Amino acid sequence: MLLLLQSILNNYSDDEILQMCKTINKDYNIYDPEDVRWAKIGYVLNKTNSSDIELLRKTCLSNKVVNDMIFNYYFCERVIKYYFIKHLKDQMNHIVAFEMNIGDSRIDICRINGSSYAYEIKTEYDTFDRLGSQMQDYLRTFQKVYVIVPIGRVNDVKNLIPESCGIISYRITKNREVVFSYQKCAQKNCCDIKFCLDSLSSGDMSYFLKLLNEKDFKTRADKRTRLLQIAATRSIWTPYRKLLRHKYADQWRFITEHFDQILPVDIQSFFSSKMDPNLLYAKWLSQITLTEPFFYALVSNIV
Numbered sequence: 001m002l003l004l005l006q007s008i009l010n011n012y013s014d015d016e017i018l019q020m021c022k023t024i025n026k027d028y029n030i031y032d033p034e035d036v037r038w039a040k041i042g043y044v045l046n047k048t049n050s051s052d053i054e055l056l057r058k059t060c061l062s063n064k065v066v067n068d069m070i071f072n073y074y075f076c077e078r079v080i081k082y083y084f085i086k087h088l089k090d091q092m093n094h095i096v097a098f099e100m101n102i103g104d105s106r107i108d109i110c111r112i113n114g115s116s117y118a119y120e121i122k123t124e125y126d127t128f129d130r131l132g133s134q135m136q137d138y139l140r141t142f143q144k145v146y147v148i149v150p151i152g153r154v155n156d157v158k159n160l161i162p163e164s165c166g167i168i169s170y171r172i173t174k175n176r177e178v179v180f181s182y183q184k185c186a187q188k189n190c191c192d193i194k195f196c197l198d199s200l201s202s203g204d205m206s207y208f209l210k211l212l213n214e215k216d217f218k219t220r221a222d223k224r225t226r227l228l229q230i231a232a233t234r235s236i237w238t239p240y241r242k243l244l245r246h247k248y249a250d251q252w253r254f255i256t257e258h259f260d261q262i263l264p265v266d267i268q269s270f271f272s273s274k275m276d277p278n279l280l281y282a283k284w285l286s287q288i289t290l291t292e293p294f295f296y297a298l299v300s301n302i303v
Helices: 003-009 014-027 034-044 050-059 062-073 077-088 131-139 151-158 193-197 202-211 220-231 237-261 264-273 277-285 292-300
Strands: 095-102 105-112 116-121 144-150 166-172 178-184
Touching: 003 050, 003 062, 014 034, 014 062, 034 050, 034 062, 062 077, 062 264, 077 095, 077 105, 077 116, 077 166, 077 178, 077 264, 095 237, 095 264, 105 131, 105 237, 116 131, 131 144, 144 151, 151 166, 151 178, 193 220, 193 237, 202 220, 202 237, 237 264, 237 277
Parallel strands: 116 144, 144 166
Antiparallel strands: 095 105, 105 116, 166 178
């Protein structure tokens, strides 16, 4: 936590800080210019005089300010997702993806190795209103489905999910980090290949046909028809999982290779863009007036 930022936040109540974090998390965009992001920071720090904000601006990136506020005071989905990715990243022979579209839902995290796993995060700030429909979509697509909830909400969620769903709890440590515990193991599902195909793009289907040593077709409808014909005669789940691994392999490799160079608040954005973090952060640093040694010190210690 930045010492100057901590000093500034000492003038606000816990409730005020929480509301600031909610606002800044909702509006945060990694690609905003520094001026725009600092304007948003200044808006939420409305009790802080402009000279203190200007001093903060001269000594650090706006991304870092946002990161330190959210990761110390607001344990929202973005934070839980980061720590769960950190938990998964050193496991061997698997691919992880963010925000995969499935039916009318979008799964927070999915993992593919020899099997497929879905993880839906519900924090203390989320409701369970859509959980039932989300779980039904995921159960038709992934062999094992988990919901991730705070330790205090485990009993609440048990009656809202199918018996086959697993439960992972999390708690916040004294060091403001997140640790996970498996409360209930997920059971293996029988997935729906038609439902899975409907979530694939035309390009995905072309690669799927290639994996099956089948010829390609011009239209998505024809590709889907042929894939369903094949699925009626034999299982195509293994090549389906190979397709998902292929689709997300480069993005996951990028994250694992650059994990320690990326601010936690930005992990998902880098998964989508695969932009070199040194280039992105250096771009923003170039907008700050710094001496040359201080500039390079910040670049090398950005996280």
